[in-house]
Amino acid sequence: MNIRFYNGLICSMAKKIEITSDEEIWVKENKIAYLGPAKSSDFKFDREIDLKGNLLMPGFKNAHAHSAMTFLRSKADDLPLMDWLNYKIFPMEAKLKSEHVYYFSLLAILEYLTSGITAVMDMYFFQDEMVKASIDVGFRSVIVSGTCGEDLNCVKKMEQDYLKFNKIHELISALIGFHAEYSNSNEMLKCISQVAQKHKAPVFTHNSESKREVDDCIKKSGMTPTEYLNSLGLFDFGGGCFHCVHLSENDFEIFKQKGIAAISCPGSNCKLASGIAPVSDMLNFGIKVALGTDGPASNNALDMFREMFTVTALQKIRNADAASLDAIKVLEMATKFGARVMGLEDCDSLAPGKLADLIVIDLQQPNMQPLNNVLKNLVYSGSKQNVKLTMINGRILYENGVFNVSVDPEKIYKTVNEMNSYYKN
């Protein structure tokens, strides 16, 4: 489909983060064909969409999630962390069936669409199912392996999947990763490092989410998790770490030197009482920071608006400074920085040749009025209710509250609820 968007505000995120009101955007097949003043086109549009003054911008990038954990949403809340993990999450995950993961992933993807999220970096079990769900809906996923344990065959599988997923479909890409320092044997981590070195690939993992995890690593190795993982060569080609709540000064140095990105998950860090990540300190230090929702068992929403408000709210509290982490920086984290961390440079902004992953924000709702500052409204008073349209790879998948996908949402809800009875705790 070729689509023309006109008569709206555009925040391309291409250079400066600012809004233009005299431009239009043309989508040709799956790419942006033109962004600029109105002019005549040399191809025919299948649809011309009058934005009516609303805002068009790049879609949000969810840089950390375990999508299929939808099945655990509200199944175990308001519990101390270790009870939550050991008595609720792990036992239920141990029963997990691959055919269920397909439906649990579909449910998450629908939620992403309602929040204007156009891509996710996903780490979970049975990754073929998330890949299938993404392709079936038309959603963009970056699959990152969550290798853990001590069985070296898992590293082989990790490498196979990495190669397989990177050529399976235009909507899918893959990154090398492992669950965490504390959930892998030293042998495993060395093996993963070898694979990363072989492919000159960045590596992604959970890191320094809880204080206990850091203390345990120091006790065991004399190093912080960042120092320890780095000593194994795991970050020689960069990568990213999820959470990064408890980092040392030297960890900051390593992040900067190795070009490691921090993926902050403020909602999850609150809900599991992990702490407040030093996001503004990291940004000021020159570390790249992206945003993630984490999984729906620990957040429990997959809503980038909530993450955007929460991340800046927490920084203002942490630093006792209302000027901390301004809205524009938050928007960059949620879009451009996220895309780059995920290896999706083609979706980091709106410009000719970039992939058409974009959203339209409804400004004709009371929470977005008056239009004193549209971008600040987006972060400080915006809500997923303002998402009027979500387009991925040139296809409109969600518009005016209606899904335009090949799966039936009502049927997914029904199926997920039925499957869920299997995971009684």
Added chain:
Amino acid sequence: MNIRFYNGLICSMAKKIEITSDEEIWVKENKIAYLGPAKSSDFKFDREIDLKGNLLMPGFKNAHAHSAMTFLRSKADDLPLMDWLNYKIFPMEAKLKSEHVYYFSLLAILEYLTSGITAVMDMYFFQDEMVKASIDVGFRSVIVSGTCGEDLNCVKKMEQDYLKFNKIHELISALIGFHAEYSNSNEMLKCISQVAQKHKAPVFTHNSESKREVDDCIKKSGMTPTEYLNSLGLFDFGGGCFHCVHLSENDFEIFKQKGIAAISCPGSNCKLASGIAPVSDMLNFGIKVALGTDGPASNNALDMFREMFTVTALQKIRNADAASLDAIKVLEMATKFGARVMGLEDCDSLAPGKLADLIVIDLQQPNMQPLNNVLKNLVYSGSKQNVKLTMINGRILYENGVFNVSVDPEKIYKTVNEMNSYYKN
């Protein structure tokens, strides 16, 4: 209108906070006429609404706002508190015109409806305008005076308004209040205390929002703001305090003894970097706690879903305990406790004879699935997008994203934007 709601889940909040699935609710004129199993009615329904499995519950009560501050939304963000107040907010408020306040209030009320908020306790300038806006829309407002300064005539006006607003319209009630300890002379506070004593009325005010405010009061009077205000007899008939971020142990005792409620505004406290209120400590101590959005200049959303998540998120961080402030307690704060603090016992729950202020929550959206625990979903993954219907005083004012009010939202947006150019800063 007489309306029957059937075939849904109901959380009446009447006794235990739980959900029933085999009951229906009848609304007759402006009250709940029946709640129980299906049976034949002795009156005719104008409309019968099939809830299709969705959730019906009492509307949210916003126990603290300055509604008309919509005009300042996103006009001054990411600034240190004192710069924000002295160079942005106060100068613009000094120019405020009463006829503008009507439209700024209308805009806030529309936003309340989208978030399922059915009543607000409002403190601002030109209160006749908020009263008029509320009546024109059909919204329920509790008007609390924000007396400040040193002109004792303002206290006379306060008393006159208190009496006037309490008999002006069934949707309007009034409470005695003043802006804050630091913004009133000692003479003023004594005078306000006399009026409260005369009417045996509870008193409401901002209290201990910032550390500096507390330190200044101690320096001046040797007492915390709570101790000082209490020493003047201001809380002899109870009342409530907005924010309560920085309270001492003795303040806790006074709150409990005098039956003073705390109205927590977590979003605003973050955005202005005021700190995290000791909400779970207050609740454990037996202090009543309600929730408020504060004004749209300092939040900037008027969204009770965001406040619900933020208040529990912050407690979990503050106490380093994921079990802090569970979702059910948060729901009570946002509905029942709020109503009682605002003097709206008639709207605190759904039961025969209570006023019909209720909302319907759409569960057929991905963020509310699966239905492992509907009430936890509401707090942890719910969003204003799930508000399917908002009824106040028996009238449906918002349904499926459409306002059913006598004012035209598009016209309000336009008018507010036009008026706003007057407040350039």
